[in-house]
Amino acid sequence: MSSQSSPPTGSPGSPAPADRSAKPDWAKSGAELARERRAAEGLPARRRKWPWAMLIAVLAAAGGYGWYASQQPAGPVSSPEPVPAMAVMQVNSDEMSVIARQLLERRVKVIGTLEPAHSAQLSSQAGGRVETVAVSPGDPVQAGDILVQVDVEALTLELQVARSTAQSTRSHLALGEAQLKRAVSLLERGVGTNSSLDEAQVNVASLRANLSALEDQVAVAELRLRNATLVAPFDGIVSVRAIEPGQYVSIGTPLVTVVDLSSVEMQANAAVASGSLLAAGQAVTISVDGIEDRMFNGIVTRINPVANAATRTIPVYIAIDNADGVLLGGMFAAGQIVVDRVENAIAVPGDAVRRDQRGDYVLVIADGKLVRQPVEIGSVWAEGMTLITSGLEPGQIVVTAPLPALHAGDSVEMVEN
Secondary structure, three states, rough: OOOOOOOOOOOOOOOOOOOOOOHHHHHOOOOHHHHHHHHOOOOOOOOOOHHHHHHHHHHHHHHHHHHHHHHHOOOOOOOOOOOOOOOEEEHHHHHHEEEEOOEEEEEEEEEEEEEEEEEEEEEEOOOEEEEOOOOOOOOHHHHHHHHEEOHHHHHHHHHHHHHHHHHHHHHHHHHHHHHHHHHHHHHHHOOOHHHHHHHHHHHHHHHHHHHHHHHHHHHHHHHHHHHOOOOOEOEEEEEEOOOOOOOEEEOOOOEEEEEEEEEEEEEEEEHHHHHHOOOOOOEEEEEOOEEEEEEEEEEEEEEEOOEEEEOOOEEEEEEEOOOOOOOOOOOOOEEEEEEEEEEEEEEEHHHOOOOOEEEEEEEEEEEEEEEEEEOOOEEEEEEEEEEEOOOOOOEEEEOOOOOOOOOOEEEEEEEEE
């Protein structure tokens, strides 16, 4: 009995040994199963041709597009997108101004206090006891009104004595003159002597001198008697009463002060740097503390030539009419002195003037657009106004606000603020 031997391992007819690491059939994809099947049948593996086909297709498409583009006419294929319209800027009424001729003024500021233009401190010119004081502070008086009366009894006696002495001397002079006439007559008839004539002449001359002195004493006594009655020197108001009835006063004692407020004087101070700009006769506009709704006009009357070393200011004196009496002494006031002026001037705020490489200009609004208007500028005046010497005419509308976004050529619309 013959035994049948097993075929050798690895022969074509024998199955391949199992690979423990290989995937099971159920986990393999269709492509993997197909490759194993072709390998089991002894067929070669298929080559992957689709990447090359894809590359050839892409190159063919690019070449076709290039040929198509070369056959098209030059220029854009589609119509251009519409360009947006230029924005219109708005300018309100506070940012523009209509040019008009105006008055320009340069001013110097001063501050100070008001004092009565006329003030008199009346003092006693006669010694004695005060009998009456007829006025008090605040009382109005007229020129010639009796203010203070000093006792006149002693003064009256002095006047009477002076008059009596003068009258006695006058009588002696009359006698002496008669004696002189007789001496002259006797000498002419040859019965008199020269010594008698000389004695009579000396006596008359002495009496005449004494009489003249006594008459002066009478005048002094009369003056003292008149001065015992103190009267108002002008129309005004009593501001100070420094005496009371019963007090004894001597010559020179202050009694009453009278002020005239029909005009007042502002005793002001200006910065020393402005001293060269000030001159008598310049007009002044004045505001007074406590009178808020009214301005007063004044005139510079004089200027102190020496500055105050402590405050570095120049004293300036300004006359102000006060016919209605509303201004009082001691009020604080501030003034603006007009030191220069230009009438019918054309001026714009400083912010309205612009500058570029071509020079100074302003932006004028005309027909809804901004126009560059060249100008020639002058000096700067009050409130920052710049004088325009040429380039602008009344009626033109100018942008006066510093708006850097605005340029010549821009479209603008004027609106109310």
